[in-house]
Amino acid sequence: MPPVPTPKNANFATQCIHGGIGPDPLTGAVMTPIYQTSTYAQEAPGKNKGYAYARTANPTRTALQNNLAAIEGGAFGICFSSGLAAMDNVLRLLQPGDEVLASDDLYGGSYRLLTTVFAPFGIKSRFIDMRDPAKVEQAIGKDTKMLWIETPTNPMLNIVDIAALAALAKDHGLLSVVDNTFASPYLQQPLALGADISLHSATKYLGGHSDVVMGAVVLNDEAVAKKLYFLQNAAGAIPGPQDCFLVLRGIKTLHLRVQRSCENARHIVKVLQENELVANVYYPGLANHPRHDIAKKQMRDFGAMVSFDLKEDTLEAATQVMKNAHYFTLAESLGGVESLIGHPASMTHASVPRAQRLRVGLTDSLIRLSVGVEDGEDLVRDLTQALEI
Numbered sequence: 001m002p003p004v005p006t007p008k009n010a011n012f013a014t015q016c017i018h019g020g021i022g023p024d025p026l027t028g029a030v031m032t033p034i035y036q037t038s039t040y041a042q043e044a045p046g047k048n049k050g051y052a053y054a055r056t057a058n059p060t061r062t063a064l065q066n067n068l069a070a071i072e073g074g075a076f077g078i079c080f081s082s083g084l085a086a087m088d089n090v091l092r093l094l095q096p097g098d099e100v101l102a103s104d105d106l107y108g109g110s111y112r113l114l115t116t117v118f119a120p121f122g123i124k125s126r127f128i129d130m131r132d133p134a135k136v137e138q139a140i141g142k143d144t145k146m147l148w149i150e151t152p153t154n155p156m157l158n159i160v161d162i163a164a165l166a167a168l169a170k171d172h173g174l175l176s177v178v179d180n181t182f183a184s185p186y187l188q189q190p191l192a193l194g195a196d197i198s199l200h201s202a203t204k205y206l207g208g209h210s211d212v213v214m215g216a217v218v219l220n221d222e223a224v225a226k227k228l229y230f231l232q233n234a235a236g237a238i239p240g241p242q243d244c245f246l247v248l249r250g251i252k253t254l255h256l257r258v259q260r261s262c263e264n265a266r267h268i269v270k271v272l273q274e275n276e277l278v279a280n281v282y283y284p285g286l287a288n289h290p291r292h293d294i295a296k297k298q299m300r301d302f303g304a305m306v307s308f309d310l311k312e313d314t315l316e317a318a319t320q321v322m323k324n325a326h327y328f329t330l331a332e333s334l335g336g337v338e339s340l341i342g343h344p345a346s347m348t349h350a351s352v353p354r355a356q357r358l359r360v361g362l363t364d365s366l367i368r369l370s371v372g373v374e375d376g377e378d379l380v381r382d383l384t385q386a387l388e389i
Helices: 012-018 059-072 083-091 108-121 133-139 162-171 222-235 241-251 254-274 292-298 315-324 354-359 376-386
Strands: 076-080 099-103 124-128 144-150 175-179 197-201 215-219 278-282 305-310 340-342 367-370
Touching: 012 059, 012 254, 059 076, 059 215, 059 241, 076 083, 076 222, 083 108, 083 197, 083 215, 083 222, 099 108, 108 124, 108 144, 124 133, 133 162, 144 162, 162 175, 215 222, 254 278, 254 305, 254 376, 305 315, 315 340, 315 367, 315 376
Parallel strands: 099 124, 099 144, 144 175, 175 197
Antiparallel strands: 076 215, 197 215, 278 305, 305 367, 340 367
């Protein structure tokens, strides 16, 4: 199933629905069918219709990969069984002795993969503040081969200048990888800013309905893409066709969902700023955010992830707020249509040492919100009453 060309001047909403895909060539089905098969009939040994075994390729997965490439403005999309599986395969591009420079404020699972899975195989990692490109350049050593960038970061919502770090990586012959999960392709397109690879936990905004686990990377370099396609097949961490169908369906409303979530997030931020129990609000859309201007430059909008901490900096206070919430469901993950509330220190970032968490401002009372698409007034009322502790 070759990619269907989409006009280069098509806007994002059109790309979500038509980018890289078209009606099924066999049946004319408007929505890509779920090709629920593990193997394919061959006309003769080694002679097939482009598909031989479903670990290697599946038409539903091919359609999704083409669609992802289109909405990220890339040439190649490659899907994996989870966001961490996608990261795992990208890190397999490195060799023992190589070093990764990573954001010091990043998803706990990413930190765990680097420090406990790849470190024993000789892949070194250093975690640094990437907000100042000059300091990043000073940190680059002879073994550094990759910049691992999150922006906005998880959970402190720091903003990193993608264009500046991508240019720096090119100057030093490094691979620049941007975890674009928090923004989604609707808000931010790292490849257009010069990054080599854009990575997603497709579980989040791409799927959008909290019913699928998947990861994806998009890139333009054909040689690197061939290596990742090889790893996708050789290591076998692939998504099934049902999951691919769900993400394809989710992408068709990506622009609508994310924009509504962003609108709701702005109302939530205003309420949090006015609440006397809240110490700090972390959101790149605030004019006083230290990197607001960079966020404004590289993002379409400021996202629907909001973090805040309490003046009473205790786990008990945070727990009470989360228990009081009704429409904000206490759960891990993000990017779904429903609003979620979580405690990074004990949930998503529990694998990060406490001293490291505190260094980046992740306090015991920090609460992270994934703002959904419910009625904004209902969400405001719910959070207001949850803060009555």
